Amino acid sequence: MRMLILVFLTIQTTFSKIVESDILVNDLKNFSNKRRSEFISLDSVSRSKRQVSTVYPKWTDKTLYYIFDSNISDEKKALLTTAMQRIMNNTCIRFADGSSQTNRVKFTNGDGCASYIGMIGGTQPIYFEDTCMLTGIGIHEIMHALGVYHEHSRYDRDDYITINLANVPASSQSNFKKISSQESYNPYSFEYGSTMLYSVNSFGTGSMSAKNSDYSRTMGLRKGSFLDMKILNTDYDCSCPSDPGCQNGGYPNPNDCSQCLCTDGFGGALCTENAANQVTFTASNTYVTKSINFGLNQTITSFYQPSIAIYAPSGKTIQFRFTSLSNFYCMNGCNMNGVEVKYMTDRRITNPIICCFDNDLWSRLYSTTNNPLIINLHTRVAVQSTVKFQFRYI
Numbered sequence: 001m002r003m004l005i006l007v008f009l010t011i012q013t014t015f016s017k018i019v020e021s022d023i024l025v026n027d028l029k030n031f032s033n034k035r036r037s038e039f040i041s042l043d044s045v046s047r048s049k050r051q052v053s054t055v056y057p058k059w060t061d062k063t064l065y066y067i068f069d070s071n072i073s074d075e076k077k078a079l080l081t082t083a084m085q086r087i088m089n090n091t092c093i094r095f096a097d098g099s100s101q102t103n104r105v106k107f108t109n110g111d112g113c114a115s116y117i118g119m120i121g122g123t124q125p126i127y128f129e130d131t132c133m134l135t136g137i138g139i140h141e142i143m144h145a146l147g148v149y150h151e152h153s154r155y156d157r158d159d160y161i162t163i164n165l166a167n168v169p170a171s172s173q174s175n176f177k178k179i180s181s182q183e184s185y186n187p188y189s190f191e192y193g194s195t196m197l198y199s200v201n202s203f204g205t206g207s208m209s210a211k212n213s214d215y216s217r218t219m220g221l222r223k224g225s226f227l228d229m230k231i232l233n234t235d236y237d238c239s240c241p242s243d244p245g246c247q248n249g250g251y252p253n254p255n256d257c258s259q260c261l262c263t264d265g266f267g268g269a270l271c272t273e274n275a276a277n278q279v280t281f282t283a284s285n286t287y288v289t290k291s292i293n294f295g296l297n298q299t300i301t302s303f304y305q306p307s308i309a310i311y312a313p314s315g316k317t318i319q320f321r322f323t324s325l326s327n328f329y330c331m332n333g334c335n336m337n338g339v340e341v342k343y344m345t346d347r348r349i350t351n352p353i354i355c356c357f358d359n360d361l362w363s364r365l366y367s368t369t370n371n372p373l374i375i376n377l378h379t380r381v382a383v384q385s386t387v388k389f390q391f392r393y394i
């Protein structure tokens with residue numbers, strides 16, 4: 001017997017409506033292999049008075065087979081294909097035609113954006129209605145099907161987010177159930193920029209907030225972060241026998257072990273070169289002011305992330321601040337457009353995303369010994385944005 005439970009979370013903005021996803025819960029009694037999952041389960045089963053164990057098989061041969069339902073539009077196919085390609089480019093997981101397969105995913109329209117966790121056997125749906133049309137939501141649902149749970153369900157989540165169940169409707173409180181460390185593991189630290197994390201107040205005003213308030217708008221980012229991809233590699237045992245010497249937080253690419261998968265802003269075989277779509281500057285010891293326009297003349301299905309790299313002499317501290325941000329859309333998740341100053345020492349993690357002006361995050365002076373300093377710019381729609389900024393070294 002299977003049971004489908006859907007919870008729809010809606011983010012209202014002045015520009016678009018994005019329906020968050022939830023997990024489809026299945027009866028796993030037929031599975032005997034206990035699976036360690038990197039994220040703990042969102043148990044949407046309280047209404048059924050049952051508990052779901054973390055018995056979620058991975059896809060065999062690291063391959064997820066899929067088919068498209070006839071109601072999936074060409075545009076949606078293109079978006080989902082982009083999402084799968086991004087995962088293939090960054091992991092050893094493969095996606096392949098499931099027409100002749102028994103165990104497979106069927107992308108189908110309707111009923112929100114939702115997926116089962118892991119491979120449940122037979123043909124399992126990923127529901128992907130028209131409001132799901134962000135590449136990062138596609139990645140979110142596919143990651144569920146690959147076996148990844150929500151970030152806000154991790155057993156260590158209380159160190160990073162505050163849940164106030166008094167502000168959560170009783171019917172939604174099961175979304176915050178945690179699974180013990182005996183039943184799950186977290187290979188990397190909590191990631192506010194994970195595509196598996198819901199936005200603040202997803203379950204009502206005052207329901208969920210970031211303990212580090214700098215990350216309030218970052219929560220809900222639908223991108224598919226560096227650590228999201230690395231978690232998949234860890235979970236599916238995608239590894240290389242040796243490290244060719246990856247720099248700046250990169251690690252060996254399981255698709256080509258002589259190359260590295262790089263953190264945002266870096267490229268080249270060893271992550272020591274400029275990333276694509278990058279503008280570089282060299283800082284001096286006095287402030288220089290620059291302005292950059294960025295955007296992409298495509299639809300909401302696209303994700304475009306150019307970046308800025310600021311270099312300074314070795315051993316210097318770089319200081320950076322925005323002086324203006326034009327044509328930004330303030331919303332939780334900054335999913336229309338946003339900027340990210342990657343000032344934190346660990347280049348793997350998502351730094352706070354800026355798309356609002358309701359605190360000093362956007363105008364703050366950032367100081368970092370990261371050299372180069374990377375500033376990510378992103379947009380998903382046909383929006384042209386302008387950033388003006390100053391930098392120097394001290």
Ligand SMILES: [Zn+2]
Binds near residue numbers: 021022
């Ligand atoms: Zn989900």
